[in-house]
Amino acid sequence: MDTIARTPQQVGAGIRRFRRQKKLTQRDLGEKMHARQATVSKLEAGEPATQLRMLMDALAGLDLELVIRPRTKLTAEAIEDLF
Amino acid sequence: MDTIARTPQQVGAGIRRFRRQKKLTQRDLGEKMHARQATVSKLEAGEPATQLRMLMDALAGLDLELVIRPRTKLTAEAIEDLF
DNA sequence: CGTCAATATGCGCGTTCGCGAATATTTATT
């Protein structure tokens, strides 16, 4: 399932969901992306000042990618996902 | 047209493309997101240490959103887009 | 409950952000 993100928090939540789906710990992901577990923690918490590099490294570590696209109207289901 | 991004540089290039599509200058976008023109410049250049907040603010200013999804096989067309 | 794994938080350090402000430098446009 793809994840829509419009805020740092939603980005973090998306990363976390995919990481858990792959049964990886923050430490596991941290090793893949050469970052500390603490850094992964902040990224998933949606810390707004997290560096873009950390996001992209995490995506690579989880074999994910970003799509940038015009905002869509949120469906009822998509709204559910935000919570 | 949606943009696929796997690196900070590709993220920046995507932002730039959408900004130009909307006939906005870096200064225009900067005002919308309460950031300096210089900051927009670095974001579009793909500076890896750019803050996540800057990315999300820029997307909001351009009425865009992110999708996080599993990496896809790149089609010939998508590969073109990377250059 | 107790125990261990997983996650969150803290400190000091070096680095780099984004800021205001200003200035190159590049890119139209005529």
Add this chain to the structure above:
DNA sequence: AATAAATATTCGCGAACGCGCATATTGACG
């Protein structure tokens, strides 16, 4: 070629990063 607009780059500053290292705190499970 000349001018103006757009973009890139620099300075000093305060703030926050990610780091190693260490320690709470929380969560899962027997």
